[in-house]
Amino acid sequence: MPKFDDDTDRKVSIILSKGTLDWATASMVIANAAVSEGIELHLFFTFYGLDAVLKKKMDHLKVTPLANPSMGMPNAIAAIPGVTAMATSMMKKMMKKENVPDHRDFIQMVCDAGGHLHVCRLTFDMFGYTKDDLYEEVEDVISASDFLDVAEGGQIIFI
Amino acid sequence: MPKFDDDTDRKVSIILSKGTLDWATASMVIANAAVSEGIELHLFFTFYGLDAVLKKKMDHLKVTPLANPSMGMPNAIAAIPGVTAMATSMMKKMMKKENVPDHRDFIQMVCDAGGHLHVCRLTFDMFGYTKDDLYEEVEDVISASDFLDVAEGGQIIFI
Amino acid sequence: MPKFDDDTDRKVSIILSKGTLDWATASMVIANAAVSEGIELHLFFTFYGLDAVLKKKMDHLKVTPLANPSMGMPNAIAAIPGVTAMATSMMKKMMKKENVPDHRDFIQMVCDAGGHLHVCRLTFDMFGYTKDDLYEEVEDVISASDFLDVAEGGQIIFI
Numbered sequence: 050m051p052k053f054d055d056d057t058d059r060k061v062s063i064i065l066s067k068g069t070l071d072w073a074t075a076s077m078v079i080a081n082a083a084v085s086e087g088i089e090l091h092l093f094f095t096f097y098g099l100d101a102v103l104k105k106k107m108d109h110l111k112v113t114p115l116a117n118p119s120m121g122m123p124n125a126i127a128a129i130p131g132v133t134a135m136a137t138s139m140m141k142k143m144m145k146k147e148n149v150p151d152h153r154d155f156i157q158m159v160c161d162a163g164g165h166l167h168v169c170r171l172t173f174d175m176f177g178y179t180k181d182d183l184y185e186e187v188e189d190v191i192s193a194s195d196f197l198d199v200a201e202g203g204q205i206i207f208i
Numbered sequence: 209m210p211k212f213d214d215d216t217d218r219k220v221s222i223i224l225s226k227g228t229l230d231w232a233t234a235s236m237v238i239a240n241a242a243v244s245e246g247i248e249l250h251l252f253f254t255f256y257g258l259d260a261v262l263k264k265k266m267d268h269l270k271v272t273p274l275a276n277p278s279m280g281m282p283n284a285i286a287a288i289p290g291v292t293a294m295a296t297s298m299m300k301k302m303m304k305k306e307n308v309p310d311h312r313d314f315i316q317m318v319c320d321a322g323g324h325l326h327v328c329r330l331t332f333d334m335f336g337y338t339k340d341d342l343y344e345e346v347e348d349v350i351s352a353s354d355f356l357d358v359a360e361g362g363q364i365i366f367i
Numbered sequence: 368m369p370k371f372d373d374d375t376d377r378k379v380s381i382i383l384s385k386g387t388l389d390w391a392t393a394s395m396v397i398a399n400a401a402v403s404e405g406i407e408l409h410l411f412f413t414f415y416g417l418d419a420v421l422k423k424k425m426d427h428l429k430v431t432p433l434a435n436p437s438m439g440m441p442n443a444i445a446a447i448p449g450v451t452a453m454a455t456s457m458m459k460k461m462m463k464k465e466n467v468p469d470h471r472d473f474i475q476m477v478c479d480a481g482g483h484l485h486v487c488r489l490t491f492d493m494f495g496y497t498k499d500d501l502y503e504e505v506e507d508v509i510s511a512s513d514f515l516d517v518a519e520g521g522q523i524i525f526i
Contacts, residue, residue, distance in 0.1 A: 059360065064524070066393060068437025075225060075255055078330060082352035096393055097437035115442050116275035116434035119227025119256035124274050124287040128442045143334050171396060175461050193400035200522070201377065204359070206223070206366045207524045218519065234384060234414055237489060241511035275434035278386025278415035283433050283446045302493050363518070365382070365525045 055089035055163065060203025062091040062196075068100035070110040070140060070152065072208050076101070077155040079206060084162035089203070092159070093196045094187075095169035098208075099176070102166060102184040107153055111137045153184075160186040167191050167199065214248035214322065219362025221355075222249070227256035229269040229299060229311065231367050235260070236314040238365060243321035248362070251318070252355045253346075254328035257367075258335070261325060261343040266312055270296045312343075319345040326350050326358065373407035373481065378521025380514075381408075386415035388428040388458060388470065390526050394419070395473040397524060402480035407521070410477070411514045412505075413487035416526075417494070420484060420502040425471055429455045471502075478504040485509050485517065 061083045065076045076092065083090040100106040114120035114136045115127040126132065141151075150158060160166065168183060168190045180190070191199070220242045224235045235251065242249040259265040273279035273295045274286040285291065300310075309317060319325065327342060327349045339349070350358070379401045383394045394410065401408040418424040432438035432454045433445040444450065459469075468476060478484065486501060486508045498508070509517070 061356070066526075068435075071255060078352050079356070082356055086353055086356060088356065096389060097435065100437050111436035113434055113436050113442060116272055117227070117256065118270035118272050118292055119259050123289055124272060124292065125289050128287055128446055130441055130443050133436055133442065147330060147334050149330070171465060171467070175465050193396050194404055197379070197397070197400055197404060197406065204362075204364045205522045205524055206364055207526055208225075208366055220515070230414060231384075237511050238515070241515055245512055245515060247515065275431055276386070276415065277429035277431050277451055278418050282448055283431060283451065284448050287446055306489060306493050308489070363521075363523045365523055367384075367525055 057087055057089040060089040060091070060200070062093065062200035062203055062205050064093045064095060064196075064205065064207045065098035065101055066096045067208060068097035068106075068110065070112045070137060072098075073101040073110050073152055074144065074149065074155070076208050077152070077159060078149075080159045080164055081155065081162070084159055084164045090159070090164040091167060091199050092164060093167045093169060093191075093199075095172050099168060099172050099178075101152065101156070102168060102187050103178070103182055104184055105182070107156075107184060108151075110152055112140050156184070157186065165199075167196060169193070169196070216246055216248045219248040219250070219359070221252065221359035221362055221364050223252045223254060223355075223364065223366045224257035224260055225255045226367060227259035227265075227269065229271045229296060232257075232260040232269050232311055233303065233308065233314070235367050236311070236318060237308075239318045239323055240314065240321070243318055243323045249318070249323040250326060250358050251323060252326045252328060252350075252358075254331050258327060258331050258337075260311065260315070261327060261346050262337070262341055263343055264341070266315075266343060267310075269311055271299050315343070316345065324358075326355060328352070328355070375405055375407040378407040378409070378518070380411065380518035380521055380523050382411045382413060382514075382523065382525045383416035383419055384414045385526060386418035386424075386428065388430045388455060391416075391419040391428050391470055392462065392467065392473070394526050395470070395477060396467075398477045398482055399473065399480070402477055402482045408477070408482040409485060409517050410482060411485045411487060411509075411517075413490050417486060417490050417496075419470065419474070420486060420505050421496070421500055422502055423500070425474070425502060426469075428470055430458050474502070475504065483517075485514060487511065487514070
């Protein structure tokens with residue numbers, strides 16, 4: 050396990066466990082804010098969150114209004130085929146209007162500013178992925194123990 | 209960005225990202241416990257969580273048994289119109305029995321005891337809200353960077 | 368409230384608020400990693416998460432692909448009766464292949480290695496449970512304030 054030593058006096062680690070556009074974006078917003086402030090920043094992609102760094106999936110993250118009463122759509126309608134695609138398209142438009150980058154550009158911004166990307170070994174092995182499946186900026190595939198080492202002394206945000 | 213200096217030796221910051229009654233209540237339970245113990249307490253409302261401080265929505269937060277096998281209701285039934293309203297009504301009764309205040313009263317309690325409410329600027333702008341849409345006790349609309357400043361040196365709980 | 372003093376120089380507290388197999392497993396993976404590293408570890412079971420330490424439910428935790436676009440199944444299909452059981456069975460097979468223990472064995476491993484289990488009093492009272500309903504290794508039923516005391520000085524992970 051390489052030691053990270055970003056010469057900062059603060060560290061934030063984000064665990065992204067969800068594979069949808071809303072939570073991937075929430076992670077990137079916080080991650081980007083952290084690196085912009087000179088905070089050492091680690092992202093650990095686990096469970097469904099791995100989608101956010103899979104070459105084949107990261108450009109196609111979706112969002113669904115189902116089981117989310119906050120979106121104001123009845124579940125019986127939200128379950129209809131096509132509604133997920135529609136909600137995803139709407140969210141992308143709203144984010145574009147606020148100059149939020151596409152997910153791939155956003156994660157690249159975070160990496161360019163010094164953020165570190167780690168993938169959870171258990172999830173990686175469970176789904177039988179290979180390193181070729183992963184976004185190029187991913188630094189390593191590590192265990193939960195390794196992640197706890199990485200996150201030591203900082204704040205942890207589980208999304 | 210105003211500096212918070214609550215003269216306490218401990219700080220907890222809660223990010224509420226969900227807009228449903230269960231998670232809004234979970235936030236208030238932890239927030240209330242924190243302020244009661246003299247801990248500096250910050251709530252940051254982002255994404256769907258903004259609903260919890262919107263004048264028009266905060267009294268009508270809902271809960272759905274859909275996609276939550278823990279509630280014991282088959283999804284095919286949970287999706288039927290009216291079930292969300294029924295589940296919400298049931299949860300409110302259960303909370304009332306345990307003397308859990310209504311959401312608006314609960315958040316007011318937290319504020320009266322010194323808790324600080326912040327709204328996420330990106331979400332606020334994305335949905336085109338104005339300050340008049342926000343619950344009076346909200347102190348400011350701040351960026352994720354500002355939130356990281358506010359939360360520095362404390363524990364962060366992302367709900 | 369008993370004081371915990373595990374003679375370690377690091378502490379991690381996990382709040383498990385979800386009652387599904389995926390998030391219960393995520394909690395145990397992190398918890399197990401923590402105790403294996405000699406970190407003082409606390410698990411606080413609240414809201415739906417209580418299911419993970421209920422004798423009658425802990426062996427029957429489920430997972431649903433509904434409202435989780437990351438699982439790649441259309442919501443209209445995911446809502447069909449039987450799909451939750453099928454998805455649960457699939458996840459169990461994938462975890463078995465990676466030598467992830469069954470939930471009950473996993474939580475026992477964490478306890479055997481010194482992890483502490485706490486149940487949220489509000490949830491416990493709200494559902495009218497008795498101590499006999501709880502998994503034997505649960506140490507106490509405590510308030511959110513007590514939990515904040517327990518978690519003081521460590522990292523908090525809300526799942």
